[in-house]
Amino acid sequence: MSTPEWVKVCAVAGFEEEEASVVPVEPPIAVFNVGGKFYATDDTCTHEKSSLADGYIDCEIVECAFHFAKFDIRNGAVLSPPASRPLRTYPTKVEDGYVWVDVTRGATDD
Amino acid sequence: MTNGCIAVVGASLAGGRAALSLRERGFDGEIHLIGSERHPPYERPPLSKGVLSKMLPVEEAYLVDEADWERSEIALHLSTTVSSIDANTQSLELSAGGRLRVDGVVLCTGARPHQLKLPGTDLGGVATLRVIDDAEAIGQRLLRGGPVVIIGGGFIGMEVAATANMMGCSVTVLEAGDVPLSQAIGAEVAWWITEKLRERGVSFLTRTSATKIEGTHGNVTHVITTSGGKLPASAVVIGVGVSPNTDLAIACGAKVDNGIVVNEFCETSVPSVYAAGDVASSPDVILGRRTRLEHWQNAQNQGIAAAGSVLGHRVPFREVPWFWSDQADLNIQVAGHPRGSDETVFRGDPESDEFTVFFLTGGVMTGAIAINDRRTLRSSIRLIGARSRVEAALLGDTNVALPKLARKV
Secondary structure, eight states: OOOOOEEEEEESTTOOTTOEEEEOSSSOEEEEEETTEEEEEESBOSSSSOBGGGSEEETTEEEOTTTOOEEETTTOOEEETTOOSOOOEEOEEEETTEEEEEOSOOTTOO | OOSSEEEEEOOSHHHHHHHHHHHHTTOOSEEEEEOSSSSOSBOSGGGGTTTTTTOSOGGGGBSSOHHHHHHTTEEEETTOOEEEEETTTTEEEETTSOEEEOSEEEEOOOEEEOOOOOTTTTSBTEEEOOSHHHHHHHHHHHHTOOOEEEEOOSHHHHHHHHHHHHTTOOEEEEESSSSTTHHHHOHHHHHHHHHHHHHTTOEEEESOOEEEEEEETTEEEEEEETTSOEEEOSEEEEOOOEEEOOHHHHHTTOOBSSSEEOOTTOBOSSTTEEEOGGGEEEEOTTTSSEEEOOOHHHHHHHHHHHHHHHTTOOOOOOOOOEEEEEETTEEEEEEEOOTTOSEEEEESOGGGTOEEEEEEETTEEEEEEEESOGGGHHHHHHHHHHTOBOOHHHHHOTTSOHHHHHHHO
């Protein structure tokens, strides 16, 4: 495991539920607010190249705006085709009123 | 049903999804997926884009990794057709020899491109585009450069035109009507898209079709048009629609009417025989009559629905149809049926190349077209499906969040 590299995403205040914020790293990471908890996954749908932060977020499920593949935001699992590969997930934390994400490739690295 | 044997005819998007869904739903018996092509099930949208331009390896279009079929214990019979289905003995005969005794059949036999009855369509470089092998052969021609003539300004024609143009070929589209795409999406947005492709260098000849294709040494050289023009061509792509592959259904006694007639459970008129995808003529929630859809979404989701029906999980398949088309840098998404409405509402400025047009009939949304505006489609589908009145002024106001409007209905 490499050393965590925490990147500031945005202020907790104003980060509304069922919203997402994109961290412009390569590949981009999406951070979601699910009922006050913050989760981070790859932003790019594993089916084609569409941003999941642009998708439709319903509680813990994000639906790609392009072809409606569904993923569980909490663990990256595929819930509905056309995607067949899960999303990578990233650790998040809240510190000093900000949401942070560890952008290093962790345990879910492929 | 959890045991027995089910055959899915057509190793396509619909067929592949049906087979996978049978397994995912807990069916423990034998699943046979039979396809005439040498490729495992794949998605067709990349064929007119990435596969054509050789930017995308064909394997990227495959529905799932090849090993997943074995892992799911689905017997994949490729390069194989079904020569007959006997509804009485519930058996089907394979072209490779052998007979399968089945408890259920899902027909996903798809459609085949219309062929033009013109002199010269048998020349080298003249092709229709339906399967991976077509895309690879046409792409090989395009790599050598144009000029390219596209006969038919439908979605396939426009996508191939945009891709060939991006590959550096000079491209001319022949369209028999006044404006390409207008049969599918109405003239207003069709004009806008056509102008965008024209700006990017594609030429259009409207109210024009081909009368003859000429060549030398077996290869195409020119297309002669109805207006007497002689267009040089090193490749010709014909995209003038498809016909459903209904022979097998007819032979086993299923009712056919521009496609295999199915109800909302994907059941044909023959017991234990189901149909899904491009070949199926199904009830349409908006039109209130049967229609045959040639969209990716319908193929995927009706295939999944058919698998459910086979196993007795009878949930009516009643989705609002939607599809997309990528043409050069334009992403066009269409929901419902945009034609035949009495009111159009723009959301966003067409000048910005990012906007959505809603189509209302009697104040009820019946269709929507989103240009480079992916966020509006989901809500549009919901609004169309709700079939209740929506206020045009709210739809057109970009300060009004569309998901909020959609959640209210």
